[in-house]
Amino acid sequence: MGRSSGTLQKLFQCLADSEHQAELFQPGEALFWDDPHISRSMLAAHLNPEFDGASRMPGTIEKTIEHLISSQVLRPGDRVLDLGCGPGLYSRPLCQQGIQITGVDISQRSIDYARQNAEELGLNIDYICGDFFNLQYEETFDRVLQIYGEICTFSNNARNRLLQIIHQALKRDGLFIFDVSTRKLRRREGLRNRWYFSEGGFWREGRHIVLEEGYDYPQDDSWLNQYTVIDEGGSCKVYRIWFHDYSLQTISAVLQDNGFKVADVWNSLTGERYQEGGDWIAIVAQKA
Template identity: 40%
Template sequence: MILSRRNIRKLHGAAQLPALFQKSKRTFWTERYVSKHIINAHLDPTTDDASRRPEIIEKSAAWIAAQVGGGAGRRLIDLGSGPGLYCTEFYGHGFDVTGVDFSKYSIAYAKKEAARRGLPISYRCEDYVLTDLPTGFDAATLIYGDFCTLSDHDRDLLLWKLRRILKPGGYFIFDVFTKRYEESHHLKTDWYFQLKNGFWYPFPHLVLEQSHEYPEDDTCLNQYIVLPPWRKPRKYHIWHHYYSLETITEVLRRQHFRIEGTYGDLTGKPLEPESEWIGLICRRED
């Protein structure tokens, strides 16, 4: 019987609140079936689901290039580059570009696209928190809120690594979302049966979605429990640590990054009290 006490106890167990920043066994970014949906979402010019829309990406890359100053020999590394939408733009602004992403499907797409267009962009399929990346960059970018998905430990480790891969005075340019964004994009507690071709599987499955607040840590967990009928349930944790100007300034100060500019996004929009995003131009302090 589906609703046996044993099964309900199992579900109770699966739905328990994890410790802050506890990782789920799986990350959906790197799963084969889910990746196809993600690449389609990255490339869909009508949604902001995985990447921002093309006109914003173009504007943003041009603005970032103007902040850093492109030109021959200037090296830029884009962390979490996905299928390379920003890398292509940065190359067009004269940078020598490296893209890093741990999704082999996104990297395969990016490499194929670069080869098709004859662009000498270097792509690496790696976890930017765990791997030793090459050094000597003038700028590093991390775009579309990825910084907010990192635990405090991984975030500080990444900043420590960035100090090593950037040249003295090198730029780190990234965006974080604020509490206002988290409130307006809050995952509602919900469940649904997907009969076929869902986000998680191409066959029938049940999805339980819930978000949990960790207010003392400015963090929210989006938890997904996915139950296919003939496979083990899978659980995914997506952590959202939101920042204010004060909290992100303190994190960067402790890791020896100096903020040069703060904005409402990465196109240079002014930062307002109600901004959902903070775009940051920082430099490695020596």
Template identity: 30%
Template sequence: MFEALEKINQRPEPFQFYTASDLWTDDHTSKQMLSFHLNAAIDVSSRNAAFIDRSVNWIADRFNVDAGIDIVDFGCGPGLYAQRLARRGANVTGIDFSIRSIEYAQNAAARERFNIRYLNQNYLEFATERRFDLVLMIMCDFCALSPMQRKGLLNKFHEILNPGGQVLLDVYSLSAFEKRKETATVEANQLDGFWSPDRYYGFVNTFKYEREKVVLDKYTIVEAQRTRTIYNWLQYFAPEALEREFLDAGFFVEGFYSDVAGTPYDPQSEEFATVARKEEN
């Protein structure tokens, strides 16, 4: 028992483990995540519906979204952005890890008779001959990736964009990083049964890595028949650090905002968004 507790409370190296598939492809947890996506009043898996409407209105104006524009949404979930953009005439491709979210999105698109192309796969492995005018990556997904994964993804964005194509993504700020604290808790059926339909104990260890500006929420789920660990990594950014990653991938940053709805940039905001453009040859 002591050794098990020692392992639960052990601090790994930053981004040492990658367990995204355990969260998004598990039958039970993917069902919980989809229910959060579809709750229009909360900001959990997706933003609330009112914010998404405001965000799509701004995206449509900022990027001149109209018939014929080609957009790809990395981490599209159940298609909340994709459908709204398709309604404006955009050709949309959505990519997501969760088959449950993709199936919901496909059914919703069929009901609306939208020709949206949805792909169920890890977007880190996405490859295509198609070229796009705009890449979206919303809900701070970029922060969950290691430096090497981010580098590979930005290179992928550069490859699949048309000359002059743009990227819109959001990240957590250093202001948010400063508010995070190291904690260790245990609770029966932690998060109201989110992790399993059966009884379990959920251990949550939050580790801060000051030099790297990274936070890990490490979830250890102990059930009667198994124990599993989910690593939720979050990279926090200064605007200069995010811009440097884009510059290294062949982009130039056009501007920063406090969110993906175009709110003017505030250094105290806990999140911020950036628009970057692929340099034209």
């Protein structure tokens, strides 16, 4: 009885804590991208051709690569660092275009898949499982890629640290190619607030309950998707996914402060001409 009471008390406290709005970019559960079950679910999401919650759909990826090659933003023979490469959805076709790729991702499961896939296709791609913030390259790459708004997931301080790492990794006049989300996307998609029961799904293999909550931080153009997951065994975990939205003006100022200048801008990495008010901004930033 005492043990059951203690478990209920912990669950109650976990739920109570999750109802307090988190401090800006306060971390959640540490074991996330490499959680044995969640990483399997995430890989499946990356590879699902009809779902764009983890990676963009195959047609969009193909158009992105076609645009970056045809516009000569990426050129055969370039050394390219693909940050957040996942299972290699961009690295693989870029390598097939004669580009030398180093892909980095924090998920061991995604890296294992990417390595196996490259080996099966006879592609020489250097895949590294690791944290971006531990990279120590010195004027090694012609280009750095970070696609699907991943730079938006970092706090201002962490973002600036990453930009300095990228700046150091790039050769003179090298290019950083990336995209960011805007507040228009946030207003259109809205903030989630719901709960549901699952017999087994993305978060857990067995039965569990998920409380989804969305929080807006308009003073910093940031927002939080928070997931409180309670499983049948009495475990309660809080997962937080943060995003910082940008305008062309705000991201341009950030780049300038970190030693870059905007060389080109589109509404997306597939090459649509930039017009203010879109969901995304795609940028080519040159090392100044």
